[in-house]
Amino acid sequence: MNTAEGFKSGFVALVGRPNVGKSTLMNRMVGRKLAIMSDKPQTTRNKITAILTTEAAQLVFIDTPGIHKPKHKLGEYMVNAALNALREVDVILFLIEASEREVGPGDRYIIEILSQVKTPVILVINKTDLVKGDELFPLIDKYRSMMEFCEVVPVSALEGQNVDTLIRLISGLLPKGPMYYPDDMVTDQPEQAIIREIIREKVLHLTREEIPHSVAVEIEELKPRNNDMIYVRAVIFTEKESQKGIIVGRKGTLLKKVGAMAREDIENLLGSRVYLDLWVKVKKDWRNRDSILRNLGYDLKD
Incomplete structure (x- = not known):
């Protein structure tokens, strides 16, 4: 795509309390599933960059972790990542829920920052x-x-209502600039990072309340095989033996469901058949251990 005179480009941060639909909105705007979606709060842990290129503009979205009071080192990392994103962008989207009746302390804290x-x-x-x-x-x-x-825009990210209007408003606020990414590129995240989040999303979807924030996923191997199939070996880490038992399920039934659901999304992502080899291991108190957090992909310098 040749950029026309007056082409605009820039970076857009999505901020808000956990579980207000930031990932769902970003996925809707770019037309593909790039960020984890769950009905459990605080599920986005890293900044996810998604790219939307139109005839007039290129919008680079940064989906930040929900801003909340941290309770462990992972929580501190998540909040710092969200705050740092505000210094890097041209437009900020502050998401709230339509069903709110009052401005709660979490949103007041975000408004104070904004x-x-x-x-x-x-x-x-x-x-x-x-x-x-x-x-x-x-x-x-x-x-x-x-x-x-500068604007107030009601939307339904789930159903797509008014999302096109929001995109036009964002584009109008961006400065004139170059196309930062190729026009067919939708994310700068490596395949392993997206696969990791797909698996974690399925665990969150299928497990009970004691599981969500104690789960991490590491991709140990990702390689093609001779039969046009891609082999993926992934380890699901949790903090307690009891949590491992929940994820595995009776006779491995829950882990099999996780694998079946994740494999479908991974095959759509990679455009190939996938053999997904899942394991569950315990790493006690991993959310407070710097070395483990770094191994799992968290840049603690943020």
């Missing part, structure tokens, strides 16, 4: 499919009384 930056902030009210339209006006007034937003 008020200190000069970057344009769009207030995105997500999950509008769950409320009636006129219910949004009191919520909008409350947020506008606390901070000046």
Whole structure:
């Protein structure tokens, strides 16, 4: 694609409390599943870069971990990653839920941070499919009384409502600039990183509340085989033997479900048949151990 005169490009951060739909919205905007989606909060651990290229602009999205009060070193890393993203972008999308009635302490904390930056902030009210339209006006007034937003956009990331409007507004706020990535590129994340998150998502989907934040996934091997199949060996780490038992399930039934669901998504990603070899191991207190966090891909310098 030859960039026309007046072509715009820039970086866009998605911020908000855990579980407001940042990953779902980013996936919807780029038209592909790149970030983990779960009904359990704090599931995005690393900044995920997704790329949307149109005739007029290239939008590079950074999906940050939900801003929350950290309880361990992994939590501190997640919050620092989100805060650092605000210094790197041209536009910030601040996501809240349409069903909110009051501005909670978590959102007040985020507003306090956003008020200190000069970057344009769009207030995105997500999950509008769950409320009636006129219910949004009191919520909008409350947020506008606390901070000046350049735009307020209600959307349903799940159903795609008003997402195209949001994309046009973001594009209008970006500076003129070059195309940073090829026009057919949708992410700068390596395949292993996406596969790791796909597997972790399936674990979160199928397990109970005691599992979510104690799970990490490491891809030990990813290579083609002679029969046009790609072999993937992955280890699911958790902190306790009891959690390992939950993930494996009775006679391995739950782990088999994780594998079947993950394999389908990985095959769609790679465009090839996949043999997924899953293992579960215990690494006690891994979320507080720097060496393990680094081995699992977390850049603790952030």
